[in-house]
Amino acid sequence: MSIKVLxxxxxxxxxxxxxxxxxxxxxxxxxxxxxxVGVRERRVSTDETAADFAIGAAFEALEASxxxxxxxxxxxxxxxxxxxxxxxxxxxxxxxxxxSCPAFDINSACSGFLFALDTAVSYIMRGNIRNALVIGAERxxxxxxxxxxxxxxxxxxxxxxxxxxxxxxxxxxxxxTEGGDSVLKIxxxxxxxxxxxxxxxxxxxxxxxxxxxxxxxxxxxxxxxxVAEKAGISLDEIDHVVTHQANIxxxxxxxxxxKIPMEKFxxxxxxxxxxxxxxxxxxxxxxxxxGRLKRGDNxxxxxxxxxxxxxxxxxxx
Ligand code: UT7
Numbered sequence: 375m376s377i378k379v380l381x382x383x384x385x386x387x388x389x390x391x392x393x394x395x396x397x398x399x400x401x402x403x404x405x406x407x408x409x410x411v412g413v414r415e416r417r418v419s420t421d422e423t424a425a426d427f428a429i430g431a432a433f434e435a436l437e438a439s440x441x442x443x444x445x446x447x448x449x450x451x452x453x454x455x456x457x458x459x460x461x462x463x464x465x466x467x468x469x470x471x472x473x474s475c476p477a478f479d480i481n482s483a484c485s486g487f488l489f490a491l492d493t494a495v496s497y498i499m500r501g502n503i504r505n506a507l508v509i510g511a512e513r514x515x516x517x518x519x520x521x522x523x524x525x526x527x528x529x530x531x532x533x534x535x536x537x538x539x540x541x542x543x544x545x546x547x548x549x550x551t552e553g554g555d556s557v558l559k560i561x562x563x564x565x566x567x568x569x570x571x572x573x574x575x576x577x578x579x580x581x582x583x584x585x586x587x588x589x590x591x592x593x594x595x596x597x598x599x600x601v602a603e604k605a606g607i608s609l610d611e612i613d614h615v616v617t618h619q620a621n622i623x624x625x626x627x628x629x630x631x632x633k634i635p636m637e638k639f640x641x642x643x644x645x646x647x648x649x650x651x652x653x654x655x656x657x658x659x660x661x662x663x664x665g666r667l668k669r670g671d672n673x674x675x676x677x678x679x680x681x682x683x684x685x686x687x688x689x690x691x
Contacts, residue, residue: 375498375499375540375541375542376495376498376499376540376541376542376543376544376545377494377495377498377499377538377539377540377541377543377544378538378539378540378541378542378543378544378689379536379537379538379543379689379691380438380439380440380441380505380536380537380538380539381435381436381437381438381439381440381441381536381537382434382435382438382534382535382536382655382658382659382662382663383430383431383432383433383434383435383436383437383438383534383535383536383659384431384434384532384533384534384535384652384655384656384659384660385427385428385429385430385431385434385532385533385534386417386427386530386531386532386533386646386656387417387418387419387420387422387427387531387532388417388420389417389418389419389420390415390416390417390418391415391416391417391418392404392414392415393407393408393413393414393415393527396523396526396527399520399521399526400520400521400522400523400526400527401523402523402527407527410621410623411527411528411621411622411623411643411647412621412622412623412625412641412643412644413527413528413530413643413644413647413648414644414645415644415645415647416529416530416531416645416646416647417530417531417532417646418515418530418531419513419515419516419531422513423456423457423513424453424455424456424457424463424511424512424513424531424533425456425457425463425466425467425511427511427512427513427531427532427533427652428451428453428463428464428466428467428509428511428533428535429466429467429470429471430533431509431511431533431534431535431652431655431656431659432449432467432470432471432507432509432535433471434535434659435507435509435535435536435537435659436471436507436537438537438662439505439536439537441505441537441539443471443472443473444473445504445505446471446473446475446505446506446507446537447475447502447503447504447505447506448475448476448477448494448497448503448505448506448507449464449467449468449473449475449476449477449478449506449507449509450464450477450478450479450480450490450493450494450506450507450508450509451463451464451467451477451478451479451480451490451508451509451510451511452479452480452481452482452486452487452489452490452508452509452510452511452651453479453481453486453510453511453512453651454481454483454486454512454517454560454650454651454680455511455512455513455514455516455517455650456479457513457516462477462478462479463479463509463511464477464478464479464509465477465478467507467509473507475503480493482549482551482651482680482681482683482685483558483560483650483651483679483680483681483683484618484620484648484650484651484653484677484678484679484680484683485549485618485651485677485678485679485681485683485684485685486510486650486651486677487508487509487510487534487651487652487653487654487655487677488547488549488654488675488676488677488685488686488687489549489683489685490508490509490510490651491508491536491538491547491687492547492549492685492687494506494508494538495538495544495547498538498539498540504539504540505537505538505539506537506538506539507535507536507537508535508536508537508538508655509533509534509535509655510533510534510535510649510650510651510652510653510654510655510656511532511533511534511651511652512531512532512533512649512650512651512652513531514529514530514531514579514648514649514650515529515530515531517560517577517578517579518578518579519576519578519579522578524581524583525578525579525581528620528621528647528648529579529647529648529649529650530646530647530648530649531649531652532646532649532652532656533652533655533656534652534653534654534655534656534657534658534659535655535659536655536658536659542690543689543690543691544687544688544689545601545604545605545607545672545687545688545689545690546601546602546604546605546687546688547601547685547686547687547688548597548600548601548604548684548685548686548687549683549684549685550593550597550683550684550685551681551682551683552589552681552682552683553681553682554682556582556585557581557582557585557586557589557682558579558580558581558582558586558679558680558681558682559579559580559581559680560577560578560579560580560680561575561576561577561578561580562577563577586620586679586682587621587623587624589678589682589684590618590620590621590624590678590679591624591627591628591631593676593678593684594617594624594628594632594676594678594684594686595628595631595632596684597676597678597684597685597686598612598615598628598632598634598674598676598686599632600686601674601686601687601688602674602688605672605688607672607688609632609633609634611672612634612638612672612674612688613638613668613671613672613673614638614640614661614666614667614671614672614673614674615628615629615634615638615639615640615673615674615676616639616640616654616657616658616661616673616674616675616676617639617640617654617657617675617676617677618648618653618654618676618677618678618679619641619642619643619646619647619648619649619653619657620643620648620653620678620679621643621648622641622643622644625639625641625643628676640657640658640660640661640664642656642657642660650679650680653677654675654676654677658673658675661673667691668691669691670690670691671690671691672688672689672690672691673688673689673690673691674686674687674688675687675688675689
């Protein structure tokens, strides 16, 4: 026994910020961003939080699944940009949708949604719960340095969610972490203790782009091969690949190395940029709505990022 996906949902803020908008703020161009990253525009919050996005995505996933709020036994949200450490994003969702189940957050940066999904699967397989709401939600615009062209052109805000229940469709998975902060780091608030003599840093995303790029390509390839082999299916039998939307060139490299045609990779980085933990569930929800998913299709999901972390799984739709 494992799980099946009953419904998906996503929510993005209204405000569109184009590459030309950013070219008015930092030294960059639509041409550079489109060619080197693949982003044309992203959504940016003007007054909503990661929890607000999560609530929007959760309502949509609940409606799509046909599961009532009373039937949700667990809520897990992946986020690195919760407005409050406590209550969590998952706690805010629990309150707003009117659920009474346990709710907690997971932080594994851009791989967070797949870590959260794997955690929900474990609870379901133990038989403790039936239906779980799994969410990835981010307001990355909060931790982006808007004067740093190396990072501000990449990221965006939003949330994606799905409702899962006992089933036989989670064929295999892998999660992994390689601790360290030299490649990707997001310092938190270090407090105002008069006793603390440690380092205080700017609370913005630091990323060594090229190192992250190499890590990303190697992990997508390694993880997808691993989960396919574990599930006993060949790479040819994969029908859809939903990866973290970090850079179109990463996806193209993965397609080439895995010899899986680009047509099987779902791409929406052009519209939303990199939304970290929200990226994979937003893409899954859009794929779900595209009409391209058929019952029985093998859907591979793969994510990588801060931690450094990576994760992948295969779901039979
Ligand atoms: O979600 C977490 C996971 N994140 C990722 O997977 C991100 C992985 N990394 C990347 O996607 C890419 O490394 C970036 C998009 C971050 C950067 O692209 P790149 O092709 O690796 O660029 P680069 O850092 O090697 O810079 C190339 C050139 C440099 O100029 P010079 O030194 O060659 O003259 C940069 O200064 O491009 C310049 N540059 C820019 N130019 C215009 C860097 N950022 C920009 C910019 N606009 N926004």
